[in-house]
Amino acid sequence: MGIGTLRRHYPTAAAEPQGAAAPPEATAATPLPGDFPMRDKLEAAGYRSLEELRAASEEELVARGLTRRQAARVVEALQELS
Secondary structure, three states: OOHHHHHHHOOOHHHOOOOOOOOHHHHOOOEOOOOOOOHHHHHHOOOOEHHHHHOOOHHHHHHOOOOHHHHHHHHHHHHHHO
């Protein structure tokens, strides 16, 4: 089996068509509001947007350094925004 045959059966990643870029609105993130509870602690824990925070559970917030009371307050504030 020659190299041409191998290339035909195993195309390289560069030869494959690239997907279309995501529209800007699909990648845009909503920053945490300035008056959001525990904003500094949330940013220190790695949460930079409301979308990231909405995906987190109260347990995950506690695991990232917030107290249970602080995590509950953050979840409550998220529900108020919705």
